[in-house]
Amino acid sequence: MINNQFYDYIIAGAGASGLSLLYTLLDTDDYFADKHILVIDSSFTPKADKTWCFWDENHPFMPLTHKSWKHLTVVSEGLEFDELLENVNYYCIKSEDYQNHVLDKVHSATNVRLLESKIHAFDTLNHLGLVHTDKGTYSADWIFQSVLEPPGFQHSVVDTSLIQHFAGWEIQTESDCFDPGKALLMDFDTQQNGGLTFFYLLPFTESRALVEYTIFSGQVLEKSQYHSAIEKYLQKRLNLSKNQYQVIRKEFGAIPMEDRRSPGYYNERVLNLGIAGGITKPTTGYTFTRSHAHSKEIARRLIRGKDPVPYSGSPYRFRVYDIMLLYLLEHEAENSRKIFHDLFKYNRIGNILRFLDEKTTFTEELEIFSTLPYAPFFRSIYQMKHRIFTGA
Ligand SMILES: Cc1cc2nc3c(=O)[nH]c(=O)nc-3n(C[C@H](O)[C@H](O)[C@H](O)COP(=O)(O)OP(=O)(O)OC[C@H]3O[C@@H](n4cnc5c(N)ncnc54)[C@H](O)[C@@H]3O)c2cc1C
Structure with a gap:
């Protein structure tokens, strides 16, 4: 049975990406002050089970920084490559501090309800999103979920x-x-x-x-x-x-x-967030900063009266680099180690971080590639040509 109360938004899953969206909605604009938001998770008790690290110039959770470093090191083949970063810091946030901080904000927000319950499935009815939980079914204009593998996930093309x-x-x-x-x-x-x-x-x-x-x-x-x-x-x-x-x-x-493209939508009214939304940078596993970028994009669109959209994903050429490197990581692990060695030996760590953030120019990328062994990359292009030449 559908619960009577209607919500503007339901955030299903209060982990890194769900709480990022909640925080962004509460922090962004008066537009959200009168929107009814339901947040569902199996547990809201903060857990000390993760440390989220990322590099950035600035970030919305600055006061929560557990520790930050300006100096990064990489060790390979007995050599130590280290660098004092110029524009960014490497930040570390503890998961329980993050959860406490966002949930504290909820306590002063009268428009947000937290529901501790297990989520079973999502659905639609008359252009509303539905979420079926242990405690009943809830509906909203939009549901943002980071809990279940979306339908279609198993059918999306994946080579690595x-x-x-x-x-x-x-x-x-x-x-x-x-x-x-x-x-x-x-x-x-x-x-x-x-x-x-x-x-x-x-x-x-x-x-x-x-x-x-x-x-x-x-x-x-x-x-x-x-x-x-x-x-x-x-x-x-x-x-x-x-x-x-x-x-x-x-x-x-x-x-x-x-190297799969994850479905951005669970259904017409349920948008996927976080790992379920395929936003993880596949060659590094970094997800945290991308979640916040996605949250901001969702908030911006909602404020403008537009439908929220899936994470925009990497531009084509970065998809290609990821596909190539993933292929090598899977098939040529020893060469991959050599590639990482040369990457850090011949390039500044700051430039590598910009490259991983997909903020480098094509010329800068060619400069980086010119320092790496060519043959494995040619092999990966050949092996992955069916992806690379068809839009990755
Ligand atoms: C130990 C660890 C360290 C990491 N470190 C970094 C890092 O340093 N930097 C980085 O960028 N990324 C890191 N990641 C990757 C990524 O940022 C995290 O996995 C992040 O938590 C993903 O966010 P999410 O919202 O997709 O999933 P989660 O944070 O896992 O959130 C999913 C939420 O859904 C809830 N849930 C799940 N199933 C149900 C259900 N059926 N019913 C109700 N609720 C449910 C869970 O309780 C959880 O709160 C790390 C991952 C791990 C595991």
Whole structure:
């Protein structure tokens, strides 16, 4: 049975992208002050299960920054490439701080209702979106969902389907052993494990850091395999034996790295957000900043009386670069490692971040490509020509 109360918008899923949209609607304009918004999630209890990191000049959650770094490092083949970033910082936000912050804003908003319930399906009726939950069915002009895999997802063309899977430990050491001024973006000097494998280390203080073991491959590992890799890394690289640190928090992630175009709509009245909306940059897994860009675009369109639209996605040439690199990551993992090595050896990290943000010019991209081994890219163009020459 459909609940009587009608909503202008329903946000189904209050994770990174759902809360980003909610925050944007509450923060953007008086236009939304009298709109009735229902937010549904299986739980609104903030969880310390993720750290969201991204680079930017500025961002709407500046006060929530847990830590930021101006200095980034990459380690490969015994060399350390490091750089003081010019225009951006690398920021880290804790998921529970983000959830608390957005939900605090809701408490002073009379037009927002939070509903804790399991979502089962979406539907439409008379040009309204419907969401079926444990607690009934709710309707709205527009539903924004980040919960369910959209219909059509399994039928979209996909040639490369990898997972960026990782486990992270936040550790507290007995003595000072980190330089909190420098974040280690990638350390490739570890045994490769069925795909491109590296460590990531974010030092929060001299004695506290998050260390993550990451692999780009087709299958996740047993939890114990990540954990023993982290233990070995701490021993070998930082000379830290088990009794010299305490694991204070653990996180685990498995983010899709695919060349598919995800359906933007679930149905005519339900728009997909976040990972369900396919907004993740497939070659890096970064999603957080793209979610905010999508939220702003949705708010802008609603204010202008237009229908919200799916995330615009990468321009054609960046889709092609992603398709090429994904192919190499899947089929030529060892060459991929060499490509990353040359990328960081011959290019400024700031330029690489702009390239990953898809903000470089074609000339700048050619300059970057000229520093990389050509042959693997020619092979990937040949193998992926059916995608590249048909609009990617
Ligand atoms: C450990 C980890 C670290 C990450 N770090 C970064 C990073 O540093 N930078 C970056 O850019 N990206 C990062 N990502 C990738 C991405 O930003 C996150 O996965 C992000 O949370 C995706 O946002 P989302 O809104 O799509 O999904 P989620 O944040 O997972 O939100 C989905 C929401 O839907 C709810 N839900 C699911 N099913 C149901 C249901 N049936 N009924 C009701 N509610 C439901 C969940 O409770 C959840 O709140 C990370 C991912 C992980 C897992």
